[in-house]
Amino acid sequence: MMKLTDRDWKVFRIDEIFDDISRPISRSKNQYTSGDVPFIASGSSLNGAVAFCTPKGDERLDDANCITVSPVDGSCFYQPTAFLGRGGGGSSIIILRSLKLNRNNGVFLAMAVNHTTSKYQYGHMATSDGIKREKILLPVNENDQPDYQFMADYECELTQQKSKKYLNYAKNQLTKLGSAKPLKPFDELKWKPVCVNDIGDVLSGRDIYARERIDGQLPYVTSGSTNNGIGYFVGNDNKSKDCGVISVNRNGAVGEAFYHPYTALFGNDCRKLRLGLNDKYKYAPFFVAAMVSKQKTAFSYSRKLGTNRLKQLKVMLPVDDQSQPDYDYMEQYVKNKMIQKYNNYLRYLNTI
Template identity: 35%
Template structure:
């Protein structure tokens, strides 16, 4: 198995952060730039402050103005001492806000990601009181770092460790969004919504059997496809006529165990399997089910490589996420209809992944939709679209830490302020929240069960659909600029709030348009995220 780096693999040693013996050169900047005079029109250069959000970036400014300080080149760590904020700045930036800039020749993005959590731990001892943050205290602060055989910081270990963790996280993100894009795509092609569940291979396949070894020198010319571990030609590596000491299969899947590990193909003809592939047979499945399964299984290509084969035991305990019926069993009929729909749309069947099918379908559907500026819109009273209910406060002294989202009047984290173990009459799922206080006018959709504070209003849509609710929530948020702390969004005002929505030819709200538009935008975003992280894994695999 591939060796995983562990924090226990290396020895650790304390180092000063700065000073003559420190690992960083520290440059201290001071305030002096009037932010109101900064030109940020069309700006692309970050302006760093002591903010604890957005990587410390307060705004983006143009780089052609005469500032007191030169632009920093980047590849440094910035620290706001009095706010205990620590961030890595990869690109050039400006700052004039009492920021400490830490640099060293061996710093890279991955090394910075390793060191920053260690710096943050030490920064916690700085506060606004008698033990306040100063440059001198920062320089004399020590952090523990892994060391090499010469007792120097092991920069290579830090970089490799972070790349390893980033690959794991990236793969989890890919798995998550591939699943989400599939779920959205099912709905987009007109099939009903279903739940999904994880299954082991040996729970799904009636027969899992590896092919039999057959040396190249023993091949006899013939007409029977010989399936091996190639990712080309549907896995067919040639045609042979051998009858003895071979294993024949027909109408099932082949999965490459080595070579192009994870390559999976549907074989609708009789074939001979080499010992580099495993035959996977379902019970009474049609070709569409097999095609569906093959595209899902191909995700294993990202998990395995040439130096990590899939052995027989590992195959049986691999997991696959499938749509399920009301009994919690794989919904084979659903999978078959989905693939038939794909085929009926005459999309490119050579595409490797279902999420690529769905992305192509989304682009195709988008071309059929009227543009926003071409669509007819109309104002509607909000109370005609939703049922409006008050929230109920759970005061700090009453809150019990738990897992239930508690929606407050915040503008971040989808409106969720806390996670609690409390419950009350506001507990509900598939609702929209609107902030009536605090960050007034912000609106969020909550597909999960959540509790709602009294500074929010809980809106129960009269048309219950995830994508329609997301569209409506955005339309409500578009009105937030007219509200403020002196003009709160109470229940009465909310009922008489108007929102602009697209309409059909009959003048009614065009819910179909709203739903399809949001689905397409979601698929496009998910596709972009998946490809970003696939490229990231490819880059990280080079170490």
Template identity: 30%
Template sequence: MDNLSLDSRNWKEFFLEDVVSINGGKRLTKADMQFGNMPFIGASELNNGITAFTCSINESLDNNVLGVNYNGSVGFAFYHPYRAIFSDDVKRIKWKNSLHNNRYTLLFLASMIGQQKCKYAYGYKFNSQRMKRQKILLPIQPNNTIDWAFMEAYMKQKEQQILKPTIYKLCKQLIVNDILGGGKLLCSNWKAFCFTEVFTEIQRGKRLKKADHRDGQTPYVSSTSLNNGVDGFIGNDGSVRRFDDCLTLANSGSVGCAFYHQYTFVASDHVTKLKRDGLDKYAYLFMIPIINRLSEKYSFNREINDERIKREKLLLPATDKGEIDFAFMSAFMKDIERNILNTTLKVFNERVSVNKYKMGGGKLEELPLM
């Protein structure tokens, strides 16, 4: 089921006590708490409700459960797949139908309960009796029973939507860490080079007012820090500057943001083209996190003008002769890309294999790793 929508289902009100079991936590004072590795769940709205770690154990020990604050940060609900103990300010909630107690249906339930927190406050607690009689909306099937399959599929869809950009950011951070950390360990000879030594072409884009933009399909790159610097798509032909296979550096706005563009694009006057003939994309990508550090010394009120950029220097790997080691930069990034792709393919293979096995499809032929 792709692109699931909340509007695609019928909904029905249920009293919480009719669909979930509600159990209390157990009071544990700071004086009696012993430090350990087990999460202690308190009435906080931060850190998934975890307020401490302890080795103390009592009858509130639970897992695969929601912790719902009835005191303190009233109405906040968090899912706990791990073993934890709960304070007396937190209620433990699970579905009465134990077959459907999993992370996805419980996360769906947490969002439904969270919709009610505006009704409650420190002076109007979400106590057991009020919790039992609290109504929540849940999706239903044509026979008016809870649509467990929809809740699970919808939350899995949400998880994928969240994971995709998160994985992308983590991969970018991995590259940054490797270049600024691991890269220095692999290449012991680093040297400062002027921008004019690194790039053979340094050219600012051309001003194009919003009112003069014409609809089209050519990326328009400006000083945004999002979407690889692409601020829209235009069809202008005359009085613009087109570049390709180069870096852009935001000289104003999001000052210091650098992006690589393998495609043809139109550049605004808020970005500067950085190009070197014969350089491949991997060497360009290597330099991006290093160039981005310029944002530490520039700002909206101190732009990177043409004169300043010529005086700037980049710390880059150097050969024994003291020249820029573009070959090392390219090989390093190819290795990083290969490692990321191999890890990603392995995870995807495992995920697809598990899903197909559950659907009775038998063994899945693995995709080849690089």
């Protein structure tokens, strides 16, 4: 395993490393219809992609092989494909380009830049000129110049290790899931609005304020829309600790719901939904969580989803001949989807 500590390191200004630092043309994702071209904005996850769009006519895309920087929080990502970049205004992304940049060293450089730019926030956003003056730490070769080959080799080795680890994980998961089974399509099912209070218990969480948080390994679920709603990993403990429950955001990304088959702590900006299911249903709760999230458009920051509203909320679920939620169908549907996804991932790993 290559080690970062085996190298000499040196500080460089960003404009010494990148030949071109610019912003995209003025554009907003709301101007586009759905498609397959990533729209890169100031997101802090999913490589900054906030949507996938169809370009307009002969519109030129922003070229691949660059690093994008969010001026809002400094998030940095290497972009391996052409994209539509968010432009116009102070929150438009900043694009870094270099003739030395490639797919292998791009992720390494993006992480190096992010160590510096992560200090930016909404009240102190990055600018193109400011980014140029920022300094980053890079490994150097015998000529005291950035060692791009080491960066590429290190990233390739790390990627191979991660791929091998995931390959083993995916194969083990497929063994647990068994074989996919044929199911009726949704339009042939009987559906019914079911009250949340009739399928489970709604419980409150408990906040852990920033001054109280201790770094640790236990997921602390807040009210985000990504990463299963997990905001932090903490060493705290309190009565909100639970396992096998659905979190439903009452604040923040109101209405987003995630199933947590692992032990976690839950903040008061979400509610816990504990379904009345026996242990044989390990995957059906994922289906229920997705259907709860379908109702999020009925709520907003000014119309929160508190305990009483969540109890009274009705979600559409497939039902059996007795008009009861068909958890057997939901269980197998989710298993089929997971089997499909794992096989897709394995096929993808075989192509890289």
